[in-house]
Amino acid sequence: MQRTFRIFRFNPAEDQEPRYETFTIEVQESWTILDALNEIKWRHDGTLTYRRSCRHGICGSCAMMINGVNDLACEKQVAQIRGTITIEPLKSFPIVRDLLVDQERFFENLRLVKPWLIARTPPPTDKERLQSPEARKLLDGTWQCILCGACTSSCPVFWDNDNFLGPAALLKAFRYVADSRDEGLDARLEALDSKYGVWRCHTVFNCVEACPKALNPTDGIVQLRRRLISEKL
């Protein structure tokens, strides 16, 4: 069957303004949006630029806006969408070219929350640091984040000021703060308890809608706030 794609195009080195280019191509029933982009790039216009890697919803590379909704191009099926399909880059990140955005700010914010296990006490000599199944279960809904940026790109607070850590970095912070083996809350306070940290979230919930892994960054942010408050009491 034939489907029409309206794709955002912009090459800052040559173009004064962004434009949209339309491609009508033959697609197969099982194709994802990424399959269609590959078909366009490989058979129609080799200059079309976008990021992709694993093709299995794991690496987070191909997050983009599909008919106005952030999603992973490798997971969204063409058959799930009727009519012309408009594909645009993730909002609020600088555009490198076409659908490819610069996510450096996103990863800078992530680094500020120290997204790794911080353990100060020496490890046991005869085994690794253990965690009970119950404590491990508390981390479900946090570790599945693939850092695609779909949530942060949908957040109006981040649109207004990209110093805001954003839902992805905050959910990742919560993943470690909630870990029974972690002893690094103090080291993360400077970022989390700052004016660009947990308190800047306005509980808009766009991030929950946008997450292609059905995670709930807002809940993580609220739980971080509770933890910070309880530390201060």
Ligand code: F3S
């Ligand atoms: Fe933004 Fe999500 Fe908070 S969209 S304002 S981080 S609830």
